[in-house]
Amino acid sequence: MHLLVCGGTGCNASKSQEIAENLKSTLTDKGLGNEVQVILTGCFGFCEKGPIVKIMPDNTFYTEVKPEDVADIIEEHVIKGRKVTRLLYTDPENKQHVADSKHMGFYKKQLRIALRNCGFIDPQNIEEYVGADGYSALAKCLGEMTPEQVINEIKLSGLRGRGGGGFPTGLKWEIASKNHADQKYVVCNADEGDPGAFMDRSILEGDPHSVLEAMTINGYAIGATKGLIYIRAEYPLAINRLLTAIGQAREYGLLGKDILGSGFEFDIELRYGAGAFVCGEETALIHSMEGQRGEPTFKPPFPAQSGYNKKPTNVNNVETYANIPIIINKGANWFNKIGTEKSKGTKVFALAGQINNVGLIEVPMGITLREIIYEIGGGIKGGREFKAAQTGGPSGGCLTSAHLDTPIDYDNLIAAGSMMGSGGMVVMDETSCMVAIAKFYLEFTVEESCGKCTPCRVGNKRLHEILEKITKGNGTMEDLDNLRNLSRVIKDTALCGLGQTSPNPVISTIENFYDEYVEHIKDKKCRAGVCKSLMQYVIDPVQCVGCTACARNCPVNAIQGEKKMTHVINTELCIKCGACIEKCKFNAISIC
Amino acid sequence: MTKIKSLADLKAMKQSIQEKIDTRAKGNAEGLVQVKVAMATCGIAAGAKQVMDYMMAETDKRGMNVVFTQTGCMGYCHAEPTIEVTLSGKEPIVFGFVDLKKADEIIDKYIKDGELVDGIIPVNYETINK
Incomplete structure (x- = not known):
């Protein structure tokens, strides 16, 4: 028998170490020291109900255990085999004790669809992917479905682009399929550039074949025979694994001519990006692939009409693609039952910042920020107070404690002044200064602006200067109005998505943390102690x-x-x- | 070279591989142990490769029947390097912060005797059933 005691930061603070020691010494006293072992584990993520003690192999999950409960656990559970009911987790919905942790709702918080194979199969071995149902969706499409049926299935699934904008994927495919040309292209956007985001890299490194399979399905659906993956050169391991995967797929006849005897032909090549943030914007990405400057152009024409080499091109993000095979296999009606009314399925987030369990998580749409932070993320570091969560990177905004219980989906995030973005989620506590955060993101945008349009090139620079002035303690109340007005002008007039969203961090921090701006300006004070000039x-x-x-x-x-x-x-x-x-x-x- | 020319080929291949994976997951009579090492960029940067090399050499030296697989990111960035050990007939267990010393302990205690060691990362997600 094993007694697992949570040794995560949260539980540790509520004496889990002492519990583990008590358990050990009591067991030794009873002469059970050799038969029953006490093990300290990492964070269960369930810090709200900590400290946690889990008994193996029967999976009993004790919550809010105190050092004085040790005697009961050993007397009752270990020796007599009776569960200590008062320590069991109570289901908040039906008020019943849950004995086996497998039945706890908490374990259903995370659902892995896009990450289904990450961490399970060997990414460099196509056979493992095939064994995990890989390429069966492609076989189903080629053998049993017409391209129209494939598109309809994706449309019905409600899948929306995971790169940030949330455009319906099926609709995008349909538009590309309706534009006729001698050659069409399928492009995978793997130019992941938000600070703190690494979802796409993890999928490409952990499950490259799922993306290849989905792109091939995409090719079949819209009538394209060529696929291109635009990936940043800073991702050498992902590139390496993709190249291995493409080589294997060709060798096994899953890329190339006459795939699975269907007569359909498709092949994929890589294109390397040099890491410019703007190249994640699809028109800029296409120009970069063509060997031109990575600058966006006005839409329309959309890439679906005139994209790579002026041919109809469908661009989707890595995570979007990772969802495709499973939708085909399990059906649109399975997928569209997950998530909220307008945002279906799951979203992968890269959880970073002042949070205990920094990591990659995949959650159904509609989950709340509170659940992500306190039940999956293990709470704020050092038990400090939550202040804000930044989503959507430089294009997004901040969610505050007022948004902790808002269900997260595309539309709610926009209503809250942020956006889904590609999935970076930076959690901040009282040690973060919101003015400095806005300045940080503006610094990034100023650096990454391609310079083609004036609002973005000059406007963001001015925004940054005003923020700099405020953090130096020279700001005036008039600056706040200027920030607001200028932000609005940039949003309305910039050419591409980068410029149109770049003032978001400013707008959202002024909106939610107005007092903090005023403190910087009037009291010359930075409450977080970040702005050096004010200390x-x-x-x-x-x-x-x-x-x-x-x-x-x-x-x-x-x-x-x-x-x-x-x-x-x-x-x-x-x-x-x-x-x-x-x-x-x-x-x-x-x-x- | 196994070319997959038709749906039937794909199905046949899947079948045979699935049997292999099943044996691997559930273990077999000879007590085959499976170790998965999370080897995404982050894992490798944290030293996963050295850990895997070391564990392969060590288990080999001691004549243990262990199959090693590299996988992608398991998501536990806060506890890299991470490995998952599946003993024959048991649920997989994930260990975090596995350095060479910890690796030694895992081989010595868990793989050899089924005795758990400190540093388990509780898995708190569900994966869609395939």
Whole structure:
């Protein structure tokens, strides 16, 4: 028998270590030390009900265990084989105790569809993919379905583009199929560029064949024989695995001429991107593939009308493709039962920031931010307070504690002033300054703007300058109006998606954290202690013993004071490097 | 070279592979152990490759019957390198923060005697049944 005790940060803070030790010593006392083992595990993600103790092999899941419960667990469960009912998890819906963790709703929070094979099969071995039902969707399409039926199935599934915009995939395919030409193209957009996002890379590295299979299905549906994957050169491992996968698919006759004896021909090549963020925009991506500058052009014409080499082209994102084979296999009516009314299926998020379980998660649409942060993500680091979650990268905005219980889907996120984006989710707590966050994203946009249109090239630069001014403590209330107005102008007039969404981080932080902006401007204060220019180092005269350690270590000689007398920092000279705080043994220096 | 020329070929191949994978997942009479190592960029950067090489060499040295597979990202970025060990007839167990020392412990205790060691990552998701 094994007793698993959660050793995650949250449970640790509520004495799980002590519980584990109590269990061990009690077991030794009872002479069971050799038969029953106590194991510390990683976070169960269920921190809200921690500390967690799980008994194996019967899967009993005890919640909110205290060190004094140890005796009961051992006496009752381990020795007598009776479950300690009062420690069992109570189902919030039917108020019944759940004995076996497999029946807990909590384990149904995450559902892996796009990531179904990631972490399960060997990505470099096509046979493992075939064994996991791989290429059977392609076989079904080629053998039993007409291209129209394939498109209808995707339309019926309600799948929307996972790259950020959320355009209905089936509709996109239909438009491309209706444009006739001697040659059409299928393009997979693997130019993942949002800071903190790595969903697409993980799919390509963990399950490359699913993308190849889906692209082939896409080719069959719209009548294209050539597929291109536009992938950033910074993803060497993903490129490597894709090349291996393409080679194997060709060898097995799943790419090339006469696939599965159907007469259908399709092949895939890679195109490498140099990492420009704007190349994730489909028209810019196509220009980059053609060997031109990666700059967007006005739509229409849409790529479905005139794309790569002026031919009808269908561009979809990696995660969108990863969903296709399973929709064909299990049917649109299976897929469209998952998720919310207008957003079907699941979404992969790269969870990052001040959260305990940083990682890749896949959740059904309609899940709340609270569930993601507190039940999957294991809560905020150090037990601090949640402040905001940034979704949608530089094009998105911030969700605050007011949005914790909003079901997450494409439309709700837009209504909340953010967007789904490709799936980066950066969680922030009170140590993050929202003005600095807006500045960070603007810095990114200024860097990545291609420069073709004025609103984006010049407008974002001005936004960044105003934010810089505010974080330096020189802002005025008028700047806030300017930020708002300029943001609106950029949104309305920029040429492509990058420019049209780039002011979102500014708008959303002003909207949700207006007080914090005002504090920066009026009180010259940054409550998170991030904006250096607004911080002041002061020596507490009560604590200071006059040891001179700070003065000796100050690189700019900003600290004055006689030996054994209180020292004083000259704020005019101080460069806020923090050297004095490090050296002070008496905690006499603080930042305010 | 196995060319798949028709749907029947694909089905036949799937069948034969599935049997192999099933044996691997459920284990067999000889007590075959399967170890999956998460080898996406993040895992490799955290040292998954060294761990896999080390474990392969060690289990080989001790004459243990272990099959190693590299897989993609398991999603536990906070606990890389991550490995999943499936003992014959048992549920898979995921271990996080596997360095060489931990790898040794896993081989010595879990793979050899079925004794769990600290550092288990509880799996909290469902995958669609295929």
